[in-house]
């Protein structure tokens with residue numbers, strides 16, 4: 001689904017993203033970990049088509065994510081660290097508005113259905129989202145990704161500031177989109193969430209993908225050791 005090949009980005013002499021190679025298949029979750037300045041955001045910005053790679057490519061289902069970025073954006077969903085919604089609209093109204101902008105024809109019933117699937121309760125459906133927590137706003141964004149049948153969902157620091165219960169709810173909701181066959185790429189500092197959620201974990205340092213680990217049978221202490229080894233080397 002997502003194929004990143006020999007991706008490079010320089011800021012002057014700073015090799016911010018250094019020959020990155022990885023794939024995320026349909027129905028797979030990859031978490032990218034790394035210290036501040038490791039190159040995660042620059043990578044994300046190249047996948048979003050905001051930054052032109054100096055060389056290499058990111059391909060989403062056959063489309064180049066920089067040169068065919070408009071077509072790619074129709075097939076993916078970006079969920080930033082803080083999801084911004086129209087505070088005086090309800091969740092249904094927010095999604096209806098986003099759907100209209102995306103020229104999608106959807107009924108209120110379909111919108112309600114995806115919101116319920118992400119854990120928004122019947123009571124919350126009619127509330128203005130201005131009072132929603134970060135976790136609830138994320139659920140609304142994920143509901144839109146479901147409605148859109150996004151092939152790829154990109155998330156930046158989704159669990160920062162979430163309490164443990166909200167984090168667990170977030171993990172459950174992301175598993176819902178995974179089950180639908182969506183490829184998910186999450187940039188995070190949260191080792192516990194990465195361990196609980198991902199199929200693969202990539203550890204970046206100084207622009208390079210130092211490790212790409214299959215999460216199966218990896219314990220949290222193992223992951224922590226892998227992570228810290230990158231900085232003691």
Ligand SMILES: Nc1ncnc2c1ncn2[C@@H]1O[C@H](COP(=O)(O)OP(=O)(O)OP(=O)(O)O)[C@@H](O)[C@H]1O
Pocket residue numbers: 011014016034035036037038039040041042043
């Ligand atoms: N617009 C820019 N101009 C110049 N240098 C930049 C720019 N954006 C990022 N950098 C540099 O590129 C490198 C990678 O930064 P990036 O923001 O991608 O790291 P990160 O892993 O996302 O860090 P964080 O976890 O703090 O968000 C850093 O050395 C950073 O200083």
